Amino acid sequence: MFTVEVRDHIMIAHSFRGAVFGPAQALHGATFVVDAAFISKTLDSNGIVVDIGCALDVLKATLKPLNYSNLDDRVEFKGMNTTTEFLTKYVFDQLAIAARAGQLGRDSKELHAIRVTISESHVARAWYEAAL
Ligand SMILES: Nc1nc2c(c(=O)[nH]1)N=C([C@H](O)[C@H](O)COP(=O)(O)OP(=O)(O)OP(=O)(O)O)CN2
Numbered sequence: 590m591f592t593v594e595v596r597d598h599i600m601i602a603h604s605f606r607g608a609v610f611g612p613a614q615a616l617h618g619a620t621f622v623v624d625a626a627f628i629s630k631t632l633d634s635n636g637i638v639v640d641i642g643c644a645l646d647v648l649k650a651t652l653k654p655l656n657y658s659n660l661d662d663r664v665e666f667k668g669m670n671t672t673t674e675f676l677t678k679y680v681f682d683q684l685a686i687a688a689r690a691g692q693l694g695r696d697s698k699e700l701h702a703i704r705v706t707i708s709e710s711h712v713a714r715a716w717y718e719a720a721l
Pocket residue numbers: 609610611612613671672673674709
């Protein structure tokens with residue numbers, strides 16, 4: 590598989606419900622590094638999976654509404670623990686919508702999958718990968 594991956598980051602606040610989270614049950618801040626990988630069995634006529642600039646634009650647009658926000662206040666996350674794992678799927682879903690709308694500059698039928706990796710610190714990360 591060919592893969593091209595782009596990176597951005599977001600600064601957010603959130604809190605968790607559940608004793609497993611210990612002190613993270615209280616409102617706290619996090620800076621998440623978000624990697625989005627676009628995966629294809631084939632390259633296009635330009636020899637690319639998707640244009641890196643285009644992929645970056647789509648990732649930035651996806652993350653913009655979350656940046657500097659308190660995720661606890663966001664209606665789409667009501668009642669959810671916005672864990673690193675949860676957010677990987679959320680970002681994947683938004684990128685998949687953009688890909689199917691042609692915003693990556695390539696027919697989504699020619700893309701095999703998207704993988705979203707979120708690093709919550711230098712020691713921990715989670716990812717979600719699925720076919721388009
Ligand atoms: N599987 C996950 N586990 C945890 C997540 C997560 O998103 N997915 N998030 C957190 C906290 O938000 C934070 O990132 C770390 O909090 P902390 O209290 O430092 O948690 P640790 O487990 O690393 O350390 P403790 O020994 O429990 O204090 C926590 N877990």
